[in-house]
Amino acid sequence: MRMPGEAHALVRHSHQERVLRALRERGALSRGELAEAVGLSRTTISEITRDLLRHGSVVVLDTDAASRAGSGRPAERLVLDPDSGQFMGVDFGHRRVRVAVADASHEVVVSGRQAYPDSTGWPERISIAFDLIDRLSVERGVHFRALQGIGIGVTGPHPRSSAPLAPDGAFGTGFAAARDDVDVSFAERFGASVIVENNTRFAALAEALAGGADDENLLYVRLSDGVGGALVIGGQIVSGATGLAGELGHVTVAPGGARCRCGKSGCLKTVASVPSMLAACRERGADIGSIDELASSADPVVKQVLREAASAVGAVVGTVAMVFNPAEIVIGGEIARLTPALVERTSETLGEELFPWVAARPVVRAARLADDDGAIGALAALFRSAPMLADQPEPAPVRALPA
Amino acid sequence: MRMPGEAHALVRHSHQERVLRALRERGALSRGELAEAVGLSRTTISEITRDLLRHGSVVVLDTDAASRAGSGRPAERLVLDPDSGQFMGVDFGHRRVRVAVADASHEVVVSGRQAYPDSTGWPERISIAFDLIDRLSVERGVHFRALQGIGIGVTGPHPRSSAPLAPDGAFGTGFAAARDDVDVSFAERFGASVIVENNTRFAALAEALAGGADDENLLYVRLSDGVGGALVIGGQIVSGATGLAGELGHVTVAPGGARCRCGKSGCLKTVASVPSMLAACRERGADIGSIDELASSADPVVKQVLREAASAVGAVVGTVAMVFNPAEIVIGGEIARLTPALVERTSETLGEELFPWVAARPVVRAARLADDDGAIGALAALFRSAPMLADQPEPAPVRALPA
Numbered sequence: 019m020r021m022p023g024e025a026h027a028l029v030r031h032s033h034q035e036r037v038l039r040a041l042r043e044r045g046a047l048s049r050g051e052l053a054e055a056v057g058l059s060r061t062t063i064s065e066i067t068r069d070l071l072r073h074g075s076v077v078v079l080d081t082d083a084a085s086r087a088g089s090g091r092p093a094e095r096l097v098l099d100p101d102s103g104q105f106m107g108v109d110f111g112h113r114r115v116r117v118a119v120a121d122a123s124h125e126v127v128v129s130g131r132q133a134y135p136d137s138t139g140w141p142e143r144i145s146i147a148f149d150l151i152d153r154l155s156v157e158r159g160v161h162f163r164a165l166q167g168i169g170i171g172v173t174g175p176h177p178r179s180s181a182p183l184a185p186d187g188a189f190g191t192g193f194a195a196a197r198d199d200v201d202v203s204f205a206e207r208f209g210a211s212v213i214v215e216n217n218t219r220f221a222a223l224a225e226a227l228a229g230g231a232d233d234e235n236l237l238y239v240r241l242s243d244g245v246g247g248a249l250v251i252g253g254q255i256v257s258g259a260t261g262l263a264g265e266l267g268h269v270t271v272a273p274g275g276a277r278c279r280c281g282k283s284g285c286l287k288t289v290a291s292v293p294s295m296l297a298a299c300r301e302r303g304a305d306i307g308s309i310d311e312l313a314s315s316a317d318p319v320v321k322q323v324l325r326e327a328a329s330a331v332g333a334v335v336g337t338v339a340m341v342f343n344p345a346e347i348v349i350g351g352e353i354a355r356l357t358p359a360l361v362e363r364t365s366e367t368l369g370e371e372l373f374p375w376v377a378a379r380p381v382v383r384a385a386r387l388a389d390d391d392g393a394i395g396a397l398a399a400l401f402r403s404a405p406m407l408a409d410q411p412e413p414a415p416v417r418a419l420p421a
Numbered sequence: 422m423r424m425p426g427e428a429h430a431l432v433r434h435s436h437q438e439r440v441l442r443a444l445r446e447r448g449a450l451s452r453g454e455l456a457e458a459v460g461l462s463r464t465t466i467s468e469i470t471r472d473l474l475r476h477g478s479v480v481v482l483d484t485d486a487a488s489r490a491g492s493g494r495p496a497e498r499l500v501l502d503p504d505s506g507q508f509m510g511v512d513f514g515h516r517r518v519r520v521a522v523a524d525a526s527h528e529v530v531v532s533g534r535q536a537y538p539d540s541t542g543w544p545e546r547i548s549i550a551f552d553l554i555d556r557l558s559v560e561r562g563v564h565f566r567a568l569q570g571i572g573i574g575v576t577g578p579h580p581r582s583s584a585p586l587a588p589d590g591a592f593g594t595g596f597a598a599a600r601d602d603v604d605v606s607f608a609e610r611f612g613a614s615v616i617v618e619n620n621t622r623f624a625a626l627a628e629a630l631a632g633g634a635d636d637e638n639l640l641y642v643r644l645s646d647g648v649g650g651a652l653v654i655g656g657q658i659v660s661g662a663t664g665l666a667g668e669l670g671h672v673t674v675a676p677g678g679a680r681c682r683c684g685k686s687g688c689l690k691t692v693a694s695v696p697s698m699l700a701a702c703r704e705r706g707a708d709i710g711s712i713d714e715l716a717s718s719a720d721p722v723v724k725q726v727l728r729e730a731a732s733a734v735g736a737v738v739g740t741v742a743m744v745f746n747p748a749e750i751v752i753g754g755e756i757a758r759l760t761p762a763l764v765e766r767t768s769e770t771l772g773e774e775l776f777p778w779v780a781a782r783p784v785v786r787a788a789r790l791a792d793d794d795g796a797i798g799a800l801a802a803l804f805r806s807a808p809m810l811a812d813q814p815e816p817a818p819v820r821a822l823p824a
Contacts, residue, residue, distance in 0.1 A: 031431055235662040247744060251659060258746025259638040259783065262776070269740045270774055281777040334740065337672045341650065341741050343661025371673055373665070374684040380662065 030066075033058060037066050038075065041098045043402050045124030046079045048093040067096060075099055079123060097123035104164045106208070107396030108147060109171040109217050110200070111389075112136050112243060115147045117154065118393040119162065124401065128154045131390060144203045165210040167403070169396030170200050171217025213396075213403060219255045219264060220395030221387065222248035225348045227398050228386050237344040237380075239266055239335060241327075241351035241360075242389065245287045249342060255399065266338065267291070271330045286334050290327040292353055298323045313356035321359075328363035335364065336371025339380055350385035358384070433469075436461060440469050441478065444501045446805050448527030449482045451496035470499060478502055482526060500526035507567045509611070510799030511550060512574040512620050513603070514792075515539050515646060518550045520557065521796040522565065527804065531557045534793060547606045568613040570806070572799030573603050574620025616799075616806060622658045622667060623798030624790065625651035628751045630801050631789050640747040640783075642669055642738060644730075644754035644763075645792065648690045652745060658802065669741065670694070674733045689737050693730040695756055701726045716759035724762075731766035738767065739774025742783055753788035761787070 036056040041047060047055060053063045070076040076096050083092035100121035109116040113136050118129040132150045134143060155161060201212045222238035229236070234253035240246040247266030249256040256263045267287040268280050275284030276294075288294050292309055299306040304319040306312050312320060335347055347368065349361050365382040372379060387394065439459040444450060450458060456466045473479040479499050486495035503524040512519040516539050521532040535553045537546060558564060604615045625641035632639070637656035643649040650669030652659040659666045670690040671683050678687030679697075691697050695712055702709040707722040709715050715723060738750055750771065752764050768785035775782060790797065 028431065028434055249744065251654060252657075256654060256745070259748035260746060263744065263746040265743045265746075265776070268776065269743050337737065337740050338744050340668050340672050341652065341666065341745075342659065343663060343666040343668075345662035373668070373671065 033062065033066055034070065037063070037070065038098070041076065041096065042122070045401075046095040046097045048082060048095050050093060052096070071096075075102065077123075099123075100125060101164065103166040104162055105397055105400045106151075106162070106165060106168045106210075107171075107220075107393035107400070108168065108204070109220065109390055109392030109396065110143055110147070110173065111217065111392070112173055114390065115143060115150065116390040116393045117147065117150055118397060119154075119160070119165075120397050124397075126394075126397075128158050128160050129393070130154045140199055144200060148207060162208060165208050167400040168204050168208060168210050168212045169220065169400045169403075170204060170212060170214045171220040171392035171396050172200060172214060173217060213399060215255065215257070215396070215399065216246075216248070216264070217392035217395075218246035219248040219257070220392040220399060221350060221385075221389070222250050222264075222348070222395065223253075223255055223398050224387055224391050224395035225350070225385055226250040226253065226346075227395075229346055235343070235345045237335065237338060237342060237347045238385075239331060239347070239349050240385075240389070241290055241331070241349065241353050242292060244291050245331075246350075249344075251342070253402065266334055269334045269337075271334060286330055289330045292351070295323050295327055295353070298326075309353055309356065313353060324357060324360055325363055328360045329367045332364040332367025332369075333371060336368045339368065339372060344380050347380050347382045348385050349382070350389060352389065354384045436465065436469055437473065440466070440473065441501070444479065444499065445525070448804075449498040449500045451485060451498050453496060455499070474499075478505065480526075502526075503528060504567065506569040507565055508800055508803045509554075509565070509568060509571045509613075510574075510623075510796035510803070511571065511607070512623065512793055512795035512799065513546055513550070513576065514620065514795070515576055517793065518546060518553065519793040519796045520550065520553055521800060522557075522563070523800050527800075529797075529800075531561050531563050532796070533557045543602055547603060551610060565611060568611050570803040571607050571611060571613050571615045572623065572803045572806075573607060573615060573617045574623040574795035574799050575603060575617060576620060616802065618658065618660070618799070618802065619649075619651070619667070620795035620798075621649035622651040622660070623795040623802060624753065624788075624792070625653050625667075625751070625798065626656075626658055626801050627790055627794050627798035628753070628788055629653040629656065629749075630798075632749055638746070638748045640738065640741060640745060640750045641788075642734060642750070642752055643788075643792070644693055644734070644752065644756050645695060647694050648734075649753075652747075654745070656805065669737055672737045672740075674737060689733055692733045695754070698726050698730055698756070701729075712755055712759070716756060727760060727763055728766055731763045732770045735767040735770025735772075736774060739771040742771065742775060747783045750783050750785045751788050752785070753792060755792065757787045 033056070036058070037052060040052055040055040044055065049060065049063050049067060052067070053060050056063075067076060071078070075098065077099055079095045079097045081092035081094050100123040103122040105120050107118045107120070114131050114133040116129070116131040118126050120126045130150055130153070132146055134146055138146070151162075201214050204210075205212045218238065218240055221240070222236060225238055226234055226236040234250060236250045238248045238250070245267030247264040249264055258264070268278065268282060268285045270282065270284050271286045271289055272284035276288040277283050278285040278288050292312070295312060296306060299312065299320050302319045302323070304315070304317045306315055306317070306320055312324070331349070339347060349364060354361055361382065361384050368382060369379070436459070439461070440455060443455055443458040447458065452463065452466050452470060455470070456463050459466075470479060474481070478501065480502055482498045482500045484495035484497050503526040506525040508523050510521045510523070517534050517536040519532070519534040521529050523529045533553055533556070535549055537549055541549070554565075604617050607613075608615045621641065621643055624643070625639060628641055629637055629639040637653060639653045641651045641653070648670030650667040652667055661667070671681065671685060671688045673685065673687050674689045674692055675687035679691040680686050681688040681691050695715070698715060699709060702715065702723050705722045705726070707718070707720045709718055709720070709723055715727070734752070742750060752767060757764055764785065764787050771785060772782070
């Protein structure tokens, strides 16, 4: 089955693949980190990286001198040859598009954003994104000739099938149209493969990676125009059987409560989205018109509304954490960044739902990244989405089959 | 980096690996199924399998004539050489151990079970299992010389770390001891690698595979002495960041309700476990002493207790399904098998929690397999746990490193 003369070449090739894949997925790594990541000895890693450096597929980025604790010689950090590929992350939000382009070493070489009104249709959003990309290319003198993959975040769930999923309007502006047009438009324009995913899921992946290599089990909740959610398990986005995973905002928290756009009543969104919080303040007589007023007001009514929202979020997140056992729970959205008390209260309520011992307790924190960093998450998903073995072409048959 | 003369051998080797891995993971497959599973053409698959059949690593099991719909020549189903390996699944329940041994073709060649009292300590449970295995070996004339892996299911969560997780008794008899002793005892006795996991998770994996290749996103709930839960995503068991995933039984459903052994109050377990249901019947004046009476009684009090339990299960499962979007929800445990109305009521309540459109609806069903089929799930996990590339040994360095 395997000819003896080939055996060593096969093993060496497999080791090279693992080293290249680790650098592709994780960006800059020292030889020590590489040895740990791929499970080979330092000696073998040194030999493999020497070959790869000589060949030029890998280059030295810098040393870890700046971040290094303790004495000892600073370690070189290796990356894939930056010129060997480009990757584009795009995040279409409700009111702006963000674009970030990285090289194969994970360095973001170009990024920018462009606002549009919420009412903007999909063909126009795509055209705005193309104009932004063209402008960035000219301004920074960067060409996208080596583009290998494009990751595009969109609002609403992104289903795997092409069957109509939800009634029109349930997830906001033209979700179905986004699904049909975005991937084809970008693939044709740039001649690269495209992945499309919900942008909250991409943001969750970016948060998981920003938290370090051990944070790859993460539950993300975003309090914004709606209440979004996403799960990362083992460093992978969870999409669900029909692409609907992560709908924390539509868990029932107030049976018989306010009607939700999804068709149900008393969804978490009707209590904990920013518009719902603003409406609740006004209903109860507090004249609060903006997210800044909501965050800074000393009015006890406003504080009570925030408290109730946080308790509802904490209860839902607690149930989910009991079943997923995440390492981290991240609360995103501008209101969470502006109002530390909201994150604290969520954490308290959540704590009441979990087992009363330490190992069952995830870290609860506000998001580190801005809300439009779905583009960064899209890049991360791209770096992880292309297993190199699967890239190998199928060879032509070497002999005819017997009839 | 890759010598030209090696390229074709490398690609062919990679394709062989993928074919062997698909047969290892999934058991018997026709060439057509193989082509689909590994993403290669029928022509390439025919060529690869011809080489593998000639070499003896793959054999023809049978044809699909019996199960085939329509006309056309029956297709041969291929399996790995049965003699190339043995795998043992063991399931330690509260009151019995079950053992199943399969060959590399996935055929279960030996299986059996042995009861013990709930109070049996771990050293004795292990000794009972060894006696059972010896007896089966003698009775069936099978020797376990080629044992490559052992999967062991235990009650309670199985954490990844060795740190003490939960206070003693929170998960029943000697959980910590199980963790420490079982894997070492089996590894020493059989000289094979061992994986240990919660047996409800193994049962969930077995259900996912029993449902067909498309059912690899599954939520499993077992109503028994406690209320167990497990998630399978993309065909993989979800363990969680600290090994505590799946604790559906400890989601709060009755705030301020009955005290639970875990230290919380009003957990789902206090409403929907069989002992809790029996206690609720008696408290409300229905003289019900066994699970059979619980299932068959026409007493309206008993029916109401079952209904309340099912509603609580449905509400929790509905929240989890909203976040996880499973293809199937499976209700296990003897009471679910005996009482179809309980599964129906769970499904109804669950339906009220989900989006009111079809794509969001998972199939809800009673478990197909018996409750001690954690042993079958352990075998499935073994077949999936050994990526073949990782098995390749690291070669000795071929030249000295420069100083």
